[in-house]
Amino acid sequence: MQLGKKTWQVIVIILGILTLISMIFPACQKAPVPYTSTAATQYTAQANSAVLKEFNFADEEDFTETQRGFIATLPEVNIKASDGSTVWTLTNFDFLKQKDAPPTVNPLLWRMAKLNMSNGLFKVTDNIYQVRSFDASNITIVEGDSKIIVIDALSVAETARAAIDLYYQQRGKRPVAAVIYTHSHVDHWGGVKGIISDEEVKSGSVKVIAPEGFLSAAISENAMAGFVMMRRAQYQFGNNLPRGENEMVDAGIGKAYPSGSITLIPPTDTVKATGEKWTIDGVDMVFQLVPGAEAPAEMTVYFPQFRAFDAAEIACPLLHNTLTPRGAEVRDAYKWSYYLNEAIDLYGDKTDVIFSQHNWPRWGTQRILGFLKDQRDMYKYLHDQTLRLMNEGYTMNEIAETIKLPASLAKQWYTRSYYGTVSYNVKSIYQKYLGWYDGNPAHLNPLPPVESGKKYVEYMGGPQAVIAMARKDYDNGEYRWVAQVMNNVVFAYPDNQEARNLEADALEQLAYQSESGVWRNCYLTAASELRQGINGTYKKGTAVAELAKAMTIPMIFDIMGVRLNGPKAEGKTITVNWNFTDTGEKYVLTLENSVLVYSSGKPAPDADATLTLSRATLNSILAGETTFLRELMSNNLEIEGDALKLNDLMSLQDNFDPMFNVVMP
Numbered sequence: 001m002q003l004g005k006k007t008w009q010v011i012v013i014i015l016g017i018l019t020l021i022s023m024i025f026p027a028c029q030k031a032p033v034p035y036t037s038t039a040a041t042q043y044t045a046q047a048n049s050a051v052l053k054e055f056n057f058a059d060e061e062d063f064t065e066t067q068r069g070f071i072a073t074l075p076e077v078n079i080k081a082s083d084g085s086t087v088w089t090l091t092n093f094d095f096l097k098q099k100d101a102p103p104t105v106n107p108l109l110w111r112m113a114k115l116n117m118s119n120g121l122f123k124v125t126d127n128i129y130q131v132r133s134f135d136a137s138n139i140t141i142v143e144g145d146s147k148i149i150v151i152d153a154l155s156v157a158e159t160a161r162a163a164i165d166l167y168y169q170q171r172g173k174r175p176v177a178a179v180i181y182t183h184s185h186v187d188h189w190g191g192v193k194g195i196i197s198d199e200e201v202k203s204g205s206v207k208v209i210a211p212e213g214f215l216s217a218a219i220s221e222n223a224m225a226g227f228v229m230m231r232r233a234q235y236q237f238g239n240n241l242p243r244g245e246n247e248m249v250d251a252g253i254g255k256a257y258p259s260g261s262i263t264l265i266p267p268t269d270t271v272k273a274t275g276e277k278w279t280i281d282g283v284d285m286v287f288q289l290v291p292g293a294e295a296p297a298e299m300t301v302y303f304p305q306f307r308a309f310d311a312a313e314i315a316c317p318l319l320h321n322t323l324t325p326r327g328a329e330v331r332d333a334y335k336w337s338y339y340l341n342e343a344i345d346l347y348g349d350k351t352d353v354i355f356s357q358h359n360w361p362r363w364g365t366q367r368i369l370g371f372l373k374d375q376r377d378m379y380k381y382l383h384d385q386t387l388r389l390m391n392e393g394y395t396m397n398e399i400a401e402t403i404k405l406p407a408s409l410a411k412q413w414y415t416r417s418y419y420g421t422v423s424y425n426v427k428s429i430y431q432k433y434l435g436w437y438d439g440n441p442a443h444l445n446p447l448p449p450v451e452s453g454k455k456y457v458e459y460m461g462g463p464q465a466v467i468a469m470a471r472k473d474y475d476n477g478e479y480r481w482v483a484q485v486m487n488n489v490v491f492a493y494p495d496n497q498e499a500r501n502l503e504a505d506a507l508e509q510l511a512y513q514s515e516s517g518v519w520r521n522c523y524l525t526a527a528s529e530l531r532q533g534i535n536g537t538y539k540k541g542t543a544v545a546e547l548a549k550a551m552t553i554p555m556i557f558d559i560m561g562v563r564l565n566g567p568k569a570e571g572k573t574i575t576v577n578w579n580f581t582d583t584g585e586k587y588v589l590t591l592e593n594s595v596l597v598y599s600s601g602k603p604a605p606d607a608d609a610t611l612t613l614s615r616a617t618l619n620s621i622l623a624g625e626t627t628f629l630r631e632l633m634s635n636n637l638e639i640e641g642d643a644l645k646l647n648d649l650m651s652l653q654d655n656f657d658p659m660f661n662v663v664m665p
Contacts, residue, residue: 073120160191
């Protein structure tokens with residue numbers, strides 16, 4: 001029996017092309033699993049007790065400022081999705097109500113965790129309000145003549161809606177004139193559809209303003225390397241950890257990250273240069289572009305009428321990351337320092353209040369100047385001293401062990417390592433200039449972890465001998481070494497639960513001593529997975545649809561190139577024309593030399609297949625609102641030529657597992 005053209009097309013659709021729907025990482029949320037923890041050892045208790053003697057914990061000025069301008073909050077901050085599931089709650093942090101840090105938490109991190117509990121709607125200054133601790137980031141509302149300007153839209157629609165509703169309850173409902181994205185990280189735009197709609201933007205009634213390069217930076221970070229970043233972010237933010245004094249207590253930059261619906265509306269307007277002056281609904285704003293510091297695309301906003309400076313994320317009351325453990329482009333500590341100095345020159349003596357899109361504001365011109373100068377000098381010191389020691393021949397790890405902030409900086413509450421750390425930042429600066437290789441040829445091509453682990457364990461007399469020696473070191477408080485040596489045993493013998501448990505015990509003590517919420521979360525997540533493996537229930541989020549609809553066709557093809565399995569594609573040559581009927585775009589997608597390349601304009605006359613559809617149809621498919629099969633049967637999509645070639649191309653696309661092993665092979 002000979003199959004008709006439409007039947008062949010249906011078969012092809014079923015076999016392969018549906019893989020397009022999952023091109024971007026699924027925003028998954030793992031439910032916390034029961035976690036069995038150990039107590040703080042005497043060495044951990046002593047280390048944390050020593051911290052109490054180094055700082056004046058009686059100084060509570062920061063606690064006073066976190067409450068300044070407080071208006072209202074919810075009776076219980078417990079924000080739910082439409083299906084009744086909780087996307088954000090502070091109720092599971094009630095253990096922080098006790099005053100003193102337990103032995104299992106570094107007192108500095110405990111202090112920051114308590115500060116980050118301050119939640120609700122606050123007046124920053126005339127016409128400027130913030131809702132804080134309804135998400136990992138802050139939402140800022142600026143009142144104009146008759147409308148409001150919203151700065152940053154939090155991470156998910158549910159938290160953004162709860163925050164803006166709280167503002168409306170207290171200040172009255174006003175239309176939104178504009179939403180400003182200060183930078184490209186998802187916690188500053190993911191909730192936008194909880195505040196405004198696509199229709200409002202399309203009608204022109206609401207502007208969406210972002211720094212130049214915003215969309216490409218947002219897509220690159222959340223799609224090109226989305227899977228691996230998502231997995232590593234679970235470690236960084238402790239997404240899968242229970243909350244408690246032996247577990248996750250804080251993220252440093254904020255309490256935690258929510259689950260929920262990630263949304264995106266692409267910018268309608270772009271800020272292209274420092275010094276640009278905009279007026280929206282009677283509000284004057286001056287922008288400063290700060291790309292390459294905390295984000296690839298970022299900007300600050302100064303409000304001359306209110307003498308207020310929104311520093312976005314380049315001046316939070318902590319040491320930030322110049323390379324985030326979840327993975328990202330290395331950030332430039334030199335540029336970071338430069339931008340802070342530029343901000344001092346531009347606005348320092350004209351500012352009465354500084355606020356950022358995380359944590360809490362600071363008031364008083366002289367205090368603000370001191371804060372900005374110390375922030376500037378902190379990044380400059382780490383940059384310059386790393387370069388100095390690099391040029392003296394020290395390696396990355398040697399430099400990280402050597403550099404400490406000078407006491408004049410280290411004793412400030414707002415330069416502490418609640419989020420980024422001196423060690424990690426120093427290594428990132430080294431990486432930016434010299435890369436991962438330290439110049440020692442013995443490190444030029446080392447064995448991978450499993451193979452090197454087996455040899456280390458063999459040389460040391462086998463796994464039981466290593467475990468026995470490591471137990472003695474654990475009993476002496478040498479947790480860094482125990483974690484390092486047990487890692488070799490675990491990679492050589494991943495089923496050795498005794499080794500996994502001992503490594504977990506060591507990591508747990510390192511977590512308890514960590515000043516950084518990020519390091520604590522990484523250690524504790526690793527400990528949990530070593531003991532229990534990776535388990536739990538996942539739900540697919542909305543990032544796929546939202547990011548895909550915002551992407552250009554070349555961006556989608558770039559993602560397909562990343563997903564292409566090169567070895568499987570070897571020797572294959574395939575050319576497909578893509579015609580988009582509503583936008584008039586025409587592309588030729590070619591597989592050759594195990595690489596996908598594309599060009600726009602004229603279709604290839606010798607293409608193996610031609611796919612014709614509207615971009616609106618593709619958007620609906622990627623959003624999960626319809627399917628390729630349904631659109632094909634409805635004649636909204638057409639395939640001409642060799643449909644099997646198209647299937648062959650799609651079959652070469654890898655499907656990434658978002659839950660790969662990290663602390664085990």
